[in-house]
Amino acid sequence: MIHMGLLSRANCYSVRRNLFTVHATSSSPVANPIQIPSKDETALILIRHGESLWNEKNLFTGCVDVPLTQKGVEEAIEAGKRISNIPIDMIYTSSLIRAQMTAMLAMTQHRRKKVPIIKHNESEQAWKSSQIHSEETKKQSIPVITSWQLNERMYGELQGLNKQETADRFGKEKVQEWRRSYDIPPPDGESLEMCADRAVAYFKEQIVPQLLTGKNVMIAAHGNSLRSIIMYLDKLTSQEVISLELSTGIPMLYIFKDGKFFRRGSPTDPSEAGVYAYTRSLALYRQKLDEMFH
Ligand SMILES: O=C(O)[C@H](O)COP(=O)(O)O
Secondary structure, eight states: OOGGGGGGHHHHHHHHHHSOOOOOSSSOOOOOOOOOOOSHHHHHHHEEEEOBBHTTTTOOOOTTOOOOOOOHHHHHHHHHHHHHSSSOEEEEEEHHHHHHHHHHHHTOOTTOOOOEOOOOOHHHHHHHHHHOOOHHHHHHHEEEEEEEGGGOOOGGGGGTTTHHHHHHHOOOOHHHHHOOOOSSSOOTTTTTHHHHHHHHIIIIIIHHHHHHTTOOOEEEEEEHHHHHHEEEEEHHHGGGGGGOOOOTTEEEEEEEEEEEEEEOOOOTTHHHHHHHHHHHHHHHHHHHHHHHOO
16 A cells, blocks of 8 residues: 555656656646546565475475475575565465475565564464564564465375376376366375365455455465466466466566456566556555665
8 A cells, every 4th residue: 555645756756757657647747646546456466486395306295395495595586576666565375384485585675674574373372472562663574474275285195206207107198187187186185176275265265355455465375376376366267277387486466456356467677667557556666665765
């Protein structure tokens, strides 16, 4: 959410710098201050974790809790650079370390320099002992919520097996069906549909309400838990989702506005005007950062 106080400067800024195509309501934006849309809009960023040690070994990982490789660490940092000018008020990640590492490493690059802090509510004692007793410090932090519902789909009996060896043993088509179909689970594992039953439900019940209150949200999760969420956001059919592939460590930006999600693509560079040109609030937030940290 951008405070209205910035708007007047932003008008001059966008006219003077003309960096962002913030659409004026008249031919002369300076003379006739730009009308700010009545509905606020918020950002939703999705990032699949960076490369993990088992991604590197081409092993089925699922819910096995393995860390990032050096390359995965670098991918997470690069992702952070790409979203460093986009507002983030809350972070959701899974209970698996590769997603949590990705979230924390990405946030080291954010220009706002708020501190991401994992919220421990696994027990009342954990919650009590992790309280922050300073309102100012709280304002300089970003809550990180970990949730098993955002975990990677459970790959059942394939977990730990080499993907190529598995294809050699069961056939390429069968393994591709297990990996990418919507409703065919791997042996004793979760289908994408079963993964969606928890991940999309969690997104609707826990994350959408935050977006509705104007919070900008980042989700750092997994190839298939995010495929199930993107299938929901983009209204993909069970046929279309088969071809949906997510690379490790590449952020995807959505704008949430008037209860709808608009995919905006993957920010490639923090100075890229394109992403900010899509929305006034991103342009204003970028201008706010330029002023705070010029
Ligand atoms: O769980 C895994 O093995 C990977 O994170 C995703 O695997 P997939 O690309 O085969 O679904």
